[in-house]
Amino acid sequence: MKSTLPEPIVISPLELLKLTAVDTIDLTETHKNETMKKLPIDKIKQACAKVIGVSVAEIESRNRFKLPALARQFAMYYALRGRTLEGVGKAFDRNHGNVFHARDKIAFLRDTDWEIQQYSEQIEQALAS
Helix, strand or coil: CCCCCCCCCCCCHHHHHHHHCCCCECCCCCCCCHHHCCCCHHHHHHHHHHHHCCCHHHHHCCCCCHHHHHHHHHHHHHHCECCCHHHHHHHCCCCHHHHHHHHHHHHHHHHHCHHHHHHHHHHHHHHHC
């Protein structure tokens, strides 16, 4: 007895990109504090630098060491509130792909890593004040 399998769903790579592409991220659902919705990027950089223990110059540099890169990714993550990937990329002298990666990485680590959760809480407190 032959079993018949359903026809496979064929989707082109372009259609797949359309289904998964995201231009901006709306964090208002996860963060109830509306005053943090769209802050100046300089303030975000300063808060991230202070909490993680690096300088703003290190965040703005091309340095790929762990802590400056983490602070930069946090800053990009929070800078996306009300901004596009391209806009944030220009503010950090990066392309939108770097911002996309930073957003996804921080969002994932906030759910899985207790240290990142603590950093995130401290940065949000610094941004709220």
